[in-house]
Amino acid sequence: MMLDILTYGFIQRALLTGVIIGVACSMLGLFLVLRRYSLFGDALAHTALTGIAMGIFLNIYPLLTALVTSTLASLGIAKLRSSIKIQGDVLIAILLIAGVATAVVLLSISKSMNVSILSYLFGSILLIGSEDVLVVMIAGLMVIASIIAYRDKLLHITIDEDQARISGINVGMMNYLFMVLASIIIIIAIRLVGILLVSSLIVLPNVAAMMLGTGFKRTLLISPCIAVVSVIMGIFISYNLDIAVSGMIVVMNLIIIAGMVMYTKVRSKSKSNYNGIMAKRV
Amino acid sequence: MNILNINTLRVVRNGITILDGIDLSVDEGDILGILGPNGAGKTTLFRAILALEKYDGNVSIFNYTNEDRVKVLPFVGYIPQRFSIDSNFPITVKEYVSTGLTALRYMRKNSDLIRGAGFSSSYSKSDESAVIEALDTVGLIDLKDRRLGVLSGGELQRAMLAKVLVSRPPLLILDEPFTALDAESQTMLYELLKILNDDMHITIVIAAHDLMLLMRLARSIACINKRLYFHGSKDECLSNDLLLKFYSESAMHMHMKEHNMASE
Numbered sequence: 001m002m003l004d005i006l007t008y009g010f011i012q013r014a015l016l017t018g019v020i021i022g023v024a025c026s027m028l029g030l031f032l033v034l035r036r037y038s039l040f041g042d043a044l045a046h047t048a049l050t051g052i053a054m055g056i057f058l059n060i061y062p063l064l065t066a067l068v069t070s071t072l073a074s075l076g077i078a079k080l081r082s083s084i085k086i087q088g089d090v091l092i093a094i095l096l097i098a099g100v101a102t103a104v105v106l107l108s109i110s111k112s113m114n115v116s117i118l119s120y121l122f123g124s125i126l127l128i129g130s131e132d133v134l135v136v137m138i139a140g141l142m143v144i145a146s147i148i149a150y151r152d153k154l155l156h157i158t159i160d161e162d163q164a165r166i167s168g169i170n171v172g173m174m175n176y177l178f179m180v181l182a183s184i185i186i187i188i189a190i191r192l193v194g195i196l197l198v199s200s201l202i203v204l205p206n207v208a209a210m211m212l213g214t215g216f217k218r219t220l221l222i223s224p225c226i227a228v229v230s231v232i233m234g235i236f237i238s239y240n241l242d243i244a245v246s247g248m249i250v251v252m253n254l255i256i257i258a259g260m261v262m263y264t265k266v267r268s269k270s271k272s273n274y275n276g277i278m279a280k281r282v
Numbered sequence: 283m284n285i286l287n288i289n290t291l292r293v294v295r296n297g298i299t300i301l302d303g304i305d306l307s308v309d310e311g312d313i314l315g316i317l318g319p320n321g322a323g324k325t326t327l328f329r330a331i332l333a334l335e336k337y338d339g340n341v342s343i344f345n346y347t348n349e350d351r352v353k354v355l356p357f358v359g360y361i362p363q364r365f366s367i368d369s370n371f372p373i374t375v376k377e378y379v380s381t382g383l384t385a386l387r388y389m390r391k392n393s394d395l396i397r398g399a400g401f402s403s404s405y406s407k408s409d410e411s412a413v414i415e416a417l418d419t420v421g422l423i424d425l426k427d428r429r430l431g432v433l434s435g436g437e438l439q440r441a442m443l444a445k446v447l448v449s450r451p452p453l454l455i456l457d458e459p460f461t462a463l464d465a466e467s468q469t470m471l472y473e474l475l476k477i478l479n480d481d482m483h484i485t486i487v488i489a490a491h492d493l494m495l496l497m498r499l500a501r502s503i504a505c506i507n508k509r510l511y512f513h514g515s516k517d518e519c520l521s522n523d524l525l526l527k528f529y530s531e532s533a534m535h536m537h538m539k540e541h542n543m544a545s546e
Contacts, residue, residue, distance in 0.1 A: 034371060156381045159373070160365065162334055167384040168356040210372050214429050219372040 005239055013133050014125045014235055014245070020140035021192045022201060022227035022249075024185045027147045029202030030209070030223055032182065034158050036088065038203050040077070043092040044186045045198040046099030047073040052120050053106035062120070067187045073099070074179035082172070123194035123246035125235070136188050143185045146177070154178065155216060192231075193246040201227065204253040211260045226256055283310045284345065285453050285485045286331065291339040293326050300326045304339075304510050308487060310452075313479050315500030315516075316489040322507040324489040325363060328457050332360055343453070344396045354395055356388040359446035359484075363457040365438070369431035375441055376426040380413050382448030389449050396452065416447040420474065436467035443474070454478065456488045460495055472499060 005011050025041075032040055051069030055062030073095055080091060107117065119127070128136075147154070153174055156164040165171045189198050205227040206219070213219035234249030284307055291304040301323040308314050318324050329335035331343070333352055343351045343358060367373075390405050407415070417423045420440040425433070433441060439459060446454065456475075460468050472495065478484045490496045496503070503519040505512040512519060 152381070152384065155373075156384055159367065159371075159378070159381065162332075162362070163360070163381075164384070165334065166332055166355050166358065166360055167381075168353075168388040169384060210370055213372050214427070215374040216372055216377050 005236070010126055010128070011235070011239065013128050013130065015232060017128055017133055017136040017140075018125055018192055018231040018235060018249070019228050020137060020144075021185070021189050022205075022231040023224040024140045024143040024147075025189050025198075025201035026205035026209075026223040026227035027144060027220060028178075028182055028185055030206045030220055031147075031154050031158055031178065032202055033206045033210075037092075039089070039092050039096075039199060040182065041186050041189075041202040042199040043077075043095040043099070044070045044074055044183055045190060045195040046096045046103075048099070048187055048190060049103040049120070049195055050099050050106065052117070053103040053110070056116070057106050057110040063187055063190070066190070067183065069099075070183040070187060071180055074183045075176060078175050078179045082175075119194075120190060121194050121196050122244065123190065123192050123197065125192045125245055126239075128191060132191065136191065139184050139188050143181050146181055150174065150177070151220065193249060197246050197250050200250040200253060204250070204257060205230070208253075208257045208260050211257075211264055226253070230256060284308070285310050285312075285343070286487065287340070287342040287345075288331070289340040289342075291327070291330060291337055291341065293323070293330055293335060293337045295326075295335075300508065301330070301337075301506075302509055304506070306504055306510065306513060308453075308485060310485055311479070311483060313475075313486045313488065313499060313501045315496040315503050316487065316506055317491065317493065317496060317503060318489070318506040319491060324506060325457055327506065328360070328362075328455055328487075328489070331455065332358065346395075353392070356385040356392075356449075357396055357451050357453065359385075359449070359451035359454040361439075361442050361446060361454075361456045361459055363459075363461070365442060367431050367438075369429070371429075371431050373430050374427050375422055375430055375433065376413065376417065378430045378441055379417055379422075379426075379444045379448060380409075382416065382445040383409050383413065385446075385451065386412055386449035389451075412448050416444040419447055419477075420444040421470075435462045436464065436470075439463065439467070439471065443471075447478075450482060450484065452483075452485060454484050454486045456486065458489055458491070460490055460492055468495065475499060 006015075029041070032038060048066035048070040051066030052062040054060075054069065055065035058065070077091060077095065080086060081088070153164070153169050156167065156169060157171055157174055161171055164174075186198055186202075189201055193201060205223045208226050209219045209223035213222050230252035231249055234252045235245055237243065237252070238245040238248035286306070286308040288304055288306040291301060292299070293301040304327065306314075316324055316327070326335060330337040331341055332355060333341075340347055341351065342348075344354050346354050386405075386409070393405060414423070417426055420443050422437065422440055422444055425437065430438070430441065439462070459471060463471065475486060475488070476499070479486055488496070488499065497516060497520070500516055502515050503512065504510060505519075512522065
């Protein structure tokens with residue numbers, strides 16, 4: 001019964017792209033979270049809104065212009081971070097505001113403050129066409145492959161940039177590459193959960209994974225698994241109960257985190273009880 | 283062979299001169315102790331050597347000068363004074379030490395760059411055994427699956443040393459490694475550095491403000507406080523009355539300060 005929905009083409013497309021986007025976002029997100037750049041995805045997505053507004057204004061495919069603006073913004077961040085001393089969070093705040101402000105100005109000029117902008121704000125994975133599926137697959141798999149290939153170098157830079165530099169890693173190059181990957185994945189993630197919820201895909205699976213995994217390798221494996229579970233569950237539940245997909249995916253993620261917090265609490269409690277009993281016996 | 287050579291080094295940051303007119307040379311097998319009070323510019327000197335800081339003058343490592351030396355930097359192990367890691371950072375001690383493989387792989391690939399400057403025995407080892415051996419050398423093998431963030435200060439220091447030792451770099455630079463350690467860890471690190479120098483023929487440059495410990499360990503001494511005040515063998519340093527007076531006075535000063543603080 002439940003599985004009937006798998007025969008629908010739009011559900012198949014949503015599941016396929018959703019899983020790829022979820023995996024790519026969570027893997028890239030681990031490095032963003034560890035570098036204390038959790039809200040970086042949010043900022044990039046908001047600058048993408050400027051790109052989308054430009055696309056609507058100039059009548060070009062909006063996600064393409066969005067990719068251009070967010071890539072420029074991310075490279076700008078990388079450059080600014082190394083040249084002037086602005087705190088990371090301030091930089092992100094500026095970017096976030098600038099993105100929305102210019103978008104609002106552009107949209108009101110072109111008088112296109114309408115429904116289509118809502119699909120960018122909240123995502124529209126169920127409306128994804130077969131051509132879009134191809135784009136998402138190519139971009140998503142490219143990001144996943146790059147992260148797997150460069151995971152050691154990225155980890156090294158995340159721990160200590162100076163040490164990475166001394167060890168012969170081209171830190172500047174890697175940072176630029178990383179920023180470009182981040183902009184690509186955020187643009188395609190807008191299709192899944194929308195601009196307003198993009199950071200959830202980046203942050204939440206990793207928060208949960210970091211509770212479970214002691215080591216880096218394990219965390220990098222667990223986090224995409226959590227992302228996949230929440231995307232699939234989110235799509236199924238939202239279809240059956242007729243709820244917005246993007247919100248449901250994020251809520252699933254939050255439920256997983258809540259479950260893990262309780263699990264770790266119970267576990268540490270039972271452990272300390274056990275230790276208490278052992279201490280009494282001795 | 284000359285491992286490190288510094289000529290008329292000058293570092294100016296935000297209009298303030300931090301180091302000026304520094305000349306130093308380090309021969310293979312040496313342990314150069316760098317003495318200087320806090321704020322003397324020891325860390326800046328190391329950062330300039332490692333191309334992490336802008337400077338004027340010449341710095342040569344394994345006879346590669348200035349920009350040219352960037353390609354031999356992976357042959358240098360560096361242990362900074364400060365390193366902290368979030369206790370939530372998901373990385374095990376072994377995974378952290380394994381990041382030292384980046385340098386080892388680079389050294390294997392480019393071993394022709396420094397032929398003659400001590401060929402590392404690590405080149406021929408497998409990645410896994412290089413990591414395990416490094417963990418074993420610093421005595422962290424039992425903690426290898428712990429999260430790095432839960433280690434004590436002394437253990438973290440040893441993990442950093444293990445990471446560097448994966449590649450057994452011919453030159454090792456340590457910035458105030460003793461400062462944050464208790465007496466037991468200090469002795470352990472001291473013995474370890476002795477072994478690295480005696481048995482593995484690793485040339486060491488080490489900064490400290492603890493005169494006694496450094497005098498025991500070092501073969502030659504450089505005294506720095508923005509400028510170079512002395513550079514020579516340990517014996518010369520010990521027989522230089524003026525220098526000893528300067529450092530014993532500052533040591534006395536520190537002692538009295540501590541005393542005052544304790545009695546308050």
